Amino acid sequence: MTFRAVFQTRADARMLQPASKISVDEMSWSIFGGPEAAHLSAEGHLSALFDLANYLRCPLTIYNAQGTPVWWGFVNQAAVEIGEFKLVFSLDSMTNKVAVRYSYLAPVDHQGEVCTTAWAEDAPSQALYGTKETILRRALIDQGFAEQLRDLTLEERALPQAELQRNGEGSLAPARATLSCLGWMHSLDWIYYTTSAGLIANYAAQNGTQYLGNTYSDLWLAESITPTVDFAIKYVDVRLRKVGSPTDDARVHIQTDSGGNPSGTYLGYALVSPANISSSSYPWLRFTFSTPVSVSAATKYWVVLQRAGAPSTLNYYMAGVDEALSFAGSEFKIYNHVVTAWISRAPDCDLILRVIGMKETSSQMEDIFAAGNQFLSGISMQAASGVDTTPYQQGVVSCYEELLRYLRLGTSNKRLLLAFVKPDRRLVITEQAERGSEDYFMDAAGACYDQYHNRLMAGITPVGKWLRMKEVPQPGLGGRSQAEAFIESAVLDVESGGMELK
Amino acid sequence: MPLMRLANAHSYADLQLKLKILSGGITLYEGASISADSSLGYLVFPALRLPPAPLAGAISAQAHALYLYGLKTTAGGYTLDIDHMLLLPLDSFSHYQALINLAQNDRLIDDAFEGLVNGVGSGLELSTHIPLQQGHFMRPGHDAYFYVFQTDGSDDAPIERTLSVKVFYRQRKRIV
Numbered sequence: 001m002t003f004r005a006v007f008q009t010r011a012d013a014r015m016l017q018p019a020s021k022i023s024v025d026e027m028s029w030s031i032f033g034g035p036e037a038a039h040l041s042a043e044g045h046l047s048a049l050f051d052l053a054n055y056l057r058c059p060l061t062i063y064n065a066q067g068t069p070v071w072w073g074f075v076n077q078a079a080v081e082i083g084e085f086k087l088v089f090s091l092d093s094m095t096n097k098v099a100v101r102y103s104y105l106a107p108v109d110h111q112g113e114v115c116t117t118a119w120a121e122d123a124p125s126q127a128l129y130g131t132k133e134t135i136l137r138r139a140l141i142d143q144g145f146a147e148q149l150r151d152l153t154l155e156e157r158a159l160p161q162a163e164l165q166r167n168g169e170g171s172l173a174p175a176r177a178t179l180s181c182l183g184w185m186h187s188l189d190w191i192y193y194t195t196s197a198g199l200i201a202n203y204a205a206q207n208g209t210q211y212l213g214n215t216y217s218d219l220w221l222a223e224s225i226t227p228t229v230d231f232a233i234k235y236v237d238v239r240l241r242k243v244g245s246p247t248d249d250a251r252v253h254i255q256t257d258s259g260g261n262p263s264g265t266y267l268g269y270a271l272v273s274p275a276n277i278s279s280s281s282y283p284w285l286r287f288t289f290s291t292p293v294s295v296s297a298a299t300k301y302w303v304v305l306q307r308a309g310a311p312s313t314l315n316y317y318m319a320g321v322d323e324a325l326s327f328a329g330s331e332f333k334i335y336n337h338v339v340t341a342w343i344s345r346a347p348d349c350d351l352i353l354r355v356i357g358m359k360e361t362s363s364q365m366e367d368i369f370a371a372g373n374q375f376l377s378g379i380s381m382q383a384a385s386g387v388d389t390t391p392y393q394q395g396v397v398s399c400y401e402e403l404l405r406y407l408r409l410g411t412s413n414k415r416l417l418l419a420f421v422k423p424d425r426r427l428v429i430t431e432q433a434e435r436g437s438e439d440y441f442m443d444a445a446g447a448c449y450d451q452y453h454n455r456l457m458a459g460i461t462p463v464g465k466w467l468r469m470k471e472v473p474q475p476g477l478g479g480r481s482q483a484e485a486f487i488e489s490a491v492l493d494v495e496s497g498g499m500e501l502k
Numbered sequence: 503m504p505l506m507r508l509a510n511a512h513s514y515a516d517l518q519l520k521l522k523i524l525s526g527g528i529t530l531y532e533g534a535s536i537s538a539d540s541s542l543g544y545l546v547f548p549a550l551r552l553p554p555a556p557l558a559g560a561i562s563a564q565a566h567a568l569y570l571y572g573l574k575t576t577a578g579g580y581t582l583d584i585d586h587m588l589l590l591p592l593d594s595f596s597h598y599q600a601l602i603n604l605a606q607n608d609r610l611i612d613d614a615f616e617g618l619v620n621g622v623g624s625g626l627e628l629s630t631h632i633p634l635q636q637g638h639f640m641r642p643g644h645d646a647y648f649y650v651f652q653t654d655g656s657d658d659a660p661i662e663r664t665l666s667v668k669v670f671y672r673q674r675k676r677i678v
Contacts, residue, residue: 004634006599006634014599014601015601016601017632063597065635067503067549067592067634068503068549377537380516381575382575422537423536424536424537426516426537450531451532452529452532454531454551454555460534
C-alpha cells in the first residue's frame with residue numbers, strides 16, 4: 001500500500017513539503033469524526049527532522065495511490081529520536097487561553113464558594129495555532145493564588161514546549177522523527193462549551209411559605225425571569241402543596257411584562273390537577289407545556305402561578321418561597337384582587353422554581369459546533385434526532401465531549417448519530433443506517449467490500465457500516481444475520497496492510 | 503478518477519454530490535459523497551472502477567450508466583452548470599498540486615528517472631508542484647493515451663487553454 005501525505009500551511013495554503021522522507025505508518029477512523037489519528041515517520045538530515053516541529057497544527061491530507069484523499073487532519077505532535085533520547089513537541093500541553101475554577105478558602109467542615117477567574121489569553125499564540133482553552137481546577141485557594149496560577153500557566157504553556165524523553169529504540173538506531181496527527185473533530189476539544197439555554201432556577205433552600213388562592217388578596221403569585229439566551233420553556237417546577245381539598249387545577253402562565261408587572265397576556269399555560277398535588281411538605285411539582293413557550297434573551301417575562309377556581313380559606317394552595325432573596329435580578333409579586341393591582345410582598349421573597357427548556361439534540365449539536373469551531377468549514381445536519389433534552393451546560397466540558405455525548409445518545413429511532421468530517425472539513429452528521437439496508441461485506445481473507453460487492457480501495461474503510469461475512473448464509477433470526485457487526489472504528493497498519501476493526 | 507468541469511462555478515453552500523454506476527437499472531457502485539466546493543470551477547470525485555467488478559474482457563461489457571446525485575438539506579431548485587465529465591484513467595497517474603502557478607511557456611517536468619518534479623521558466627528551474635505520484639509508465643505492446651486536466655490560478659478549468667506534451671521514455675530493463 002502506498003500513501004502520500006501532503007502538508008499545508010496553518011493558513012491552509014499549499015507549501016513546500018518537508019525535506020525529510022515521510023512515510024505513513026498507521027491511520028485510524030471513527031464514527032465520531034471520520035479520520036481519527038495518523039502516525040507518520042520521517043527519515044533524513046537532522047535539521048530536516050527538527051524542522052518537523054514547525055509543522056504543529058499544519059493541516060495534512062493523505063492520498064491513496066488512486067489520488068483519493070483517505071485521511072485528513074492536523075499535526076498534533078512531532079518527536080525527534082536521536083540516540084538514547086527523544087525530543088517531543090506537542091500541542092497536547094499547549095494552551096493559550098487559561099482560567100482557574102476554584103473553591104474559595106473555607107473553615108474546616110465548610111465548603112468554599114466556587115469561583116472562576118477571568119480568562120487570560122496569549123494573542124500571538126492564538127494567531128499562530130488557534131485558540132486552545134484550559135480551565136484548571138483547584139480547591140481551597142484565594143483569588144490571588146488562582147490568578148497567579150492562571151498567569152504562570154499561560155506564560156509556560158502558550159507555545160509548545162520540548163519534552164525530553166528516554167528513547168526506547170536505543171542509541172544505535174538512526175535518527176528519525178515521528179508525527180502524530182489528529183482528525184479535525186479533535187479541534188473541537190480546544191474550546192469549552194457553556195450555555196445558559198434551557199434552565200433558569202432558584203435552587204435556594206425554602207425559607208418561607210405563601211398562600212395561593214386563600215383569599216382575593218393572594219389570588220395569583222408571579223416571579224419574573226429574564227433569559228440570557230433564546231429558548232423554549234417546556235416545564236416549570238415549583239414547590240407547591242394543597243391545604244384542604246381544592247377541586248380546581250393549579251395553573252402556571254408565562255406572561256409578558258408590562259411596566260414591571262405581568263401584562264395579563266399569556267404566551268402559554270400548563271395545568272396540574274389537585275389530585276396530583278401533595279397535601280404534605282412542599283415537593284417539586286411539574287407543570288408541562290404541551291406547546292413549548294419561546295422566550296427571547298434579555299427580555300423580561302413572568303411565571304404566574306394561579307388556581308383555576310375561586311379563593312377559599314378552607315381549600316387552597318401554598319407555595320414554598322425563599323425570603324433570603326437568593327434569586328438575583330428577579331422580582332416576586334402578588335396579585336391582590338381587592339385592590340386589583342400587583343403588589344410586592346412583605347417581607348419580600350422569591351419563588352422557588354425551575355424553568356426548563358428543551359431542544360432537539362440535533363439542533364443543539366449545531367449550537368455546540370458554532371461555539372467550538374475554528375478550523376472546520378461548516379456543519380451539515382442530515383438527520384433530525386427526534387430527541388429533546390435540556391441544553392443547559394455550565395460544567396467544564398469541551399465542545400468535542402459535548403458533541404460526543406449527543407452523538408452517542410442517538411435518535412428516537414434507537415440508532416446512533418454518526419459524524420464524519422469530509423475532506424473539505426465540513427462536519428456531516430447522519431443517522432446510523434438500518435441494519436441490513438446497505439451492509440458491507442468482508443471475506444475470509446479480511447478484504448472488505450461495499451454493499452454492491454465492490455472491493456474497497458486502499459485506505460477506504462467500512463467504518464459507520466454494518467459488516468457481514470461474505471461466506472456466511474444470511475437467514476438469521478427475525479431477518480437479522482447473526483454475523484453482522486456495526487463497525488465503529490478502524491485502524492490500518494500501512495506496512496502490513498492489516499486493518500483492525502471494532 | 504471522475505473530474506467534472508463546470509461551465510460556471512455554482513454558489514451553493516453545503517451541496518453534496520455523489521456518483522452511482524447502474525447497469526440494467528441495477529446499482530453496481532455508489533461512491534462516497536463529496537462536498538461541492540463553490541470556489542472551484544470543477545469537481546473531483548473519489549476514484550471509481552469501471553466496470554466496478556472485474557470482467558473477463560473476452561467480449562464487450564454491457565452498457566454502464568453513470569448517475570450524478572445531489573443532496574441539499576434545504577428544499578428548493580438548484581442548478582449545476584455542467585460542461586463535461588472526464589474519466590481520467592489511473593493506470594499511470596499523478597496529481598500535481600501547484601505551489602506556484604506556471605506562466606505561459608513555462609514547463610512542468612516529471613522526471614521518473616530522477617524521481618523529481620520541477621517547473622522550468624525562463625530557463626530556470628523551481629519546485630513549483632507537489633506530485634501525489636511520480637513518474638509515468640507505458641507497457642510495451644499496448645496503446646497509451648495521455649490525458650491532462652488543468653486548472654488555472656483562479657481554480658477554474660477554462661476549456662480554451664491548451665498545453666503541449668512531450669514524452670521521453672527509457673526502457674525498463676529489470677524490476678528489482
